Amino acid sequence: MITMTTPLSDIDLSALESAKVVDARGSACPGPLLEAKKGMGTVQIGQVIEIWSSDPATKNDIGAWSTKVGHAFLGYLPGEGYERVFVRRGK
Amino acid sequence: MSDPIALVLFSGTDDKLHAAATIAAGASAMGRPVNILVQFWALDAFRADRIGQDHGLASDAIRPGSTMTAAPAGSLPWAETFRQAKELGDVQIRACSASMSFLGIDQSQLDPMVDDVCGIATFFLDAETGPVVFI
Numbered sequence: 001m002i003t004m005t006t007p008l009s010d011i012d013l014s015a016l017e018s019a020k021v022v023d024a025r026g027s028a029c030p031g032p033l034l035e036a037k038k039g040m041g042t043v044q045i046g047q048v049i050e051i052w053s054s055d056p057a058t059k060n061d062i063g064a065w066s067t068k069v070g071h072a073f074l075g076y077l078p079g080e081g082y083e084r085v086f087v088r089r090g091k
Numbered sequence: 092m093s094d095p096i097a098l099v100l101f102s103g104t105d106d107k108l109h110a111a112a113t114i115a116a117g118a119s120a121m122g123r124p125v126n127i128l129v130q131f132w133a134l135d136a137f138r139a140d141r142i143g144q145d146h147g148l149a150s151d152a153i154r155p156g157s158t159m160t161a162a163p164a165g166s167l168p169w170a171e172t173f174r175q176a177k178e179l180g181d182v183q184i185r186a187c188s189a190s191m192s193f194l195g196i197d198q199s200q201l202d203p204m205v206d207d208v209c210g211i212a213t214f215f216l217d218a219e220t221g222p223v224v225f226i
Binding site: 029030031034038055064065 | 093113116117120121122162163164165166167172175176178179
């Protein structure tokens with residue numbers, strides 16, 4: 001059974017301090033997912049990374065991946081032509 | 092532990108290898124072990140001296156007036172996607188021994204991402220608990 005964490009509000013997301021920003025803008029699937037997985041390995045458990053992607057499917061993909069492998073998907077914020085996706089490292 | 096997935100790569104065109112690399116990388120990122128057997132035309136594309144070359148497109152894509160490319164804009168080359176999938180997860184890439192002799196090559200002529208050479212029984216020993224996808 002897979003349980004999703006409840007995404008944070010936009011205000012809470014804006015206030016997050018990300019330990020790392022993964023800029024995957026312009027990269028096609030599965031690029032942003034691979035970049036996110038790589039980036040997650042560089043932060044500590046409990047820290048947050050944000051992934052920038054211009055692929056609108058990335059936020060759902062990152063959500064599915066996080067849930068599957070044990071990270072917390074926190075939500076996403078719109079940027080200019082891209083989205084900022086936030087994940088807290090869980091393991 | 093998630094169920095493993097097995098891919099058999101047969102076609103050697105860039106579009107099919109791109110699709111296969113995407114499936115392998117996605118499955119690997121989601122925590123599934125990936126067993127890949129590379130045979131025939133796909134194996135030819137994995138030769139160290141050819142892997143970076145243009146391998147063309149499947150016949151489906153080569154229609155008169157078609158301007159299709161092998162992959163969407165912003166995609167990594169398929170070989171790089173396979174390399175990253177290996178770096179990030181449990182991905183085994185093996186060359187089919189019969190295809191090796193068919194092509195008249197040995198492992199030293201293949202890209203180093205190919206882990207070893209095996210027969211079909213060895214491949215199925217690892218692949219027996221998950222689906223097998225033929226591309």
